[in-house]
Amino acid sequence: MKHAKPYKDPDLSLNGLATMLHMPCNQLSQIINALEGKTFYHYINTYRISEFLEIASLPENKKLSYLGLANDCGFSSKSTFNKYFKLRTGKALSEYFPA
Numbered sequence: 001m002k003h004a005k006p007y008k009d010p011d012l013s014l015n016g017l018a019t020m021l022h023m024p025c026n027q028l029s030q031i032i033n034a035l036e037g038k039t040f041y042h043y044i045n046t047y048r049i050s051e052f053l054e055i056a057s058l059p060e061n062k063k064l065s066y067l068g069l070a071n072d073c074g075f076s077s078k079s080t081f082n083k084y085f086k087l088r089t090g091k092a093l094s095e096y097f098p099a
Contacts, residue, residue: 001047004020005047005051006020007044007045007047007048007051007073007074008048008051008072008073008074009074010071010074010075010076011076012044012074014028014029014040017040017044028040042084042087044074045075045080045084046084046088048070048073048074048075048081048084049073049084049085049088049089050088051073051074052066052069052070052073052075052081052085053088053089055069055072055073056069056097066093066097067081
C-alpha cells in the first residue's frame with residue numbers, strides 16, 4: 001500500500017486490490033478485518049487521508065484547493081472525504097485548517 005499507492009485510484013475496489021495481490025477477495029477482506037479491524041473502504045480511506053495530510057502540508061501545495069488535493073489522493077466524493085477526514089483527525093477540515 002505504501003509503495004504502489006493503489007488507494008490513489010478512485011475506482012479501487014476490494015476485488016481490484018485482491019486481483020493485484022493475487023488472492024481471493026474474501027481472504028483479503030478477512031485479513032483487513034482481522035489485522036486492522038476495519039472494512040475495506042475504511043482501510044483504503046485511512047491511507048487516502050494520510051496521503052492528503054502529507055501533501056496538504058507541503059508549501060508548494062498551499063495555493064491548491066483541498067478538494068483538488070483530496071481528488072489526487074483517490075477521493076471522488078467531497079462528502080466521503082469530509083467523513084473520513086473527521087474520523088481520522090477528530091476535526092472538520094475547516095477546524096483543522098482554519099482560514
